[in-house]
Amino acid sequence: MDTLLYVENLTVSFEGFLALRNLNLIVERTERVRLLIGPNGAGKTTLFDVLTGHVAPSAGRVLFRDTVNLAAMSPHAIANVGVIRKFQTPSVFPGHTVFENMLLSAGRKRFVSTLAAWRAFTRHEAIVATLAQMGLAGRAGDLAGTLSHGEKQWLEIAMLLVDDPTLLLLDEPAAGMTRPEKERTIALIEGIVARSSSCVMLIEHDMEFVRQVARRGHRVTVLHEGTVLSEGSLDRVQADERVIEAYLGRGKVRGAA
Ligand SMILES: Nc1ncnc2c1ncn2[C@@H]1O[C@H](COP(=O)(O)OP(=O)(O)OP(=O)(O)O)[C@@H](O)[C@H]1O
Numbered sequence: 422m423d424t425l426l427y428v429e430n431l432t433v434s435f436e437g438f439l440a441l442r443n444l445n446l447i448v449e450r451t452e453r454v455r456l457l458i459g460p461n462g463a464g465k466t467t468l469f470d471v472l473t474g475h476v477a478p479s480a481g482r483v484l485f486r487d488t489v490n491l492a493a494m495s496p497h498a499i500a501n502v503g504v505i506r507k508f509q510t511p512s513v514f515p516g517h518t519v520f521e522n523m524l525l526s527a528g529r530k531r532f533v534s535t536l537a538a539w540r541a542f543t544r545h546e547a548i549v550a551t552l553a554q555m556g557l558a559g560r561a562g563d564l565a566g567t568l569s570h571g572e573k574q575w576l577e578i579a580m581l582l583v584d585d586p587t588l589l590l591l592d593e594p595a596a597g598m599t600r601p602e603k604e605r606t607i608a609l610i611e612g613i614v615a616r617s618s619s620c621v622m623l624i625e626h627d628m629e630f631v632r633q634v635a636r637r638g639h640r641v642t643v644l645h646e647g648t649v650l651s652e653g654s655l656d657r658v659q660a661d662e663r664v665i666e667a668y669l670g671r672g673k674v675r676g677a678a
Pocket residue numbers: 435438439440459460461462463464465466467468
């Protein structure tokens with residue numbers, strides 16, 4: 422095996438309700454972005470909850486880099502092996518500056534060293550570089566509470582990047598954004614995977630957003646009722662009868678041609 426993520430027969434039961442049922446998913450180490458779509462309640466966020474140790478599976482296996490059993494680990498231990506997650510709503514500290522938010526994020530995670538001075542220096546450098554990468558260099562001294570919704574989302578992603586994630590899980594990062602902010606988010610995600618070896622797993626409802634990301638050749642996985650309904654190129658999954666069926670009642674896959 423040479424997989425980044427190996428999920429086999431994953432099942433999650435909430436008092437008998439199966440939020441995930443025998444879900445199988447493989448993300449290869451060479452993949453840069455995997456898109457995860459599906460109707461409301463399909464189990465997308467629950468999958469992220471399992472991958473980050475917030476929900477324990479009732480059955481199944483979750484292996485990271487072939488050998489690391491995520492299902493047996495705490496959220497903290499999972500973050501330390503490089504699986505880092507952004508929740509659906511932004512959670513920055515509005516009363517602190519953008520730079521301070523980055524410092525707080527870096528401080529609570531991996532920056533553990535006895536060489537305090539060296540640590541402070543590398544932390545500072547890493548923060549400056551990451552803010553620049555996310556287009557926030559000019560906002561470093563501003564209170565996070567004064568940022569636009571889009572900028573808050575980008576700051577939160579920047580706070581996660583300081584950890585140098587191997588697998589970055591983004592749950593609807595473009596929700597509530599304007600179209601220009603969404604375009605910017607796509608460019609930033611492409612920048613992240615171009616400049617690092619991180620793989621980004623991305624949950625998104627906006628089909629125009631999905632289409633633009635998938636155009637770069639990234640695979641799409643469609644979840645429905647807790648299991649994988651279809652997988653492959655966006656063209657392939659959109660042409661899949663089962664996918665069209667699952668989205669019936671909502672017309673079609675939103676924005677589909
Ligand atoms: N803690 C919980 N207790 C009980 N049921 C839950 C819990 N978390 C999720 N569920 C249920 O599991 C199902 C899957 O939810 P999940 O949040 O994973 O869906 P989703 O695909 O992320 O949907 P959305 O697109 O609306 O965010 C839903 O029916 C939801 O109500």
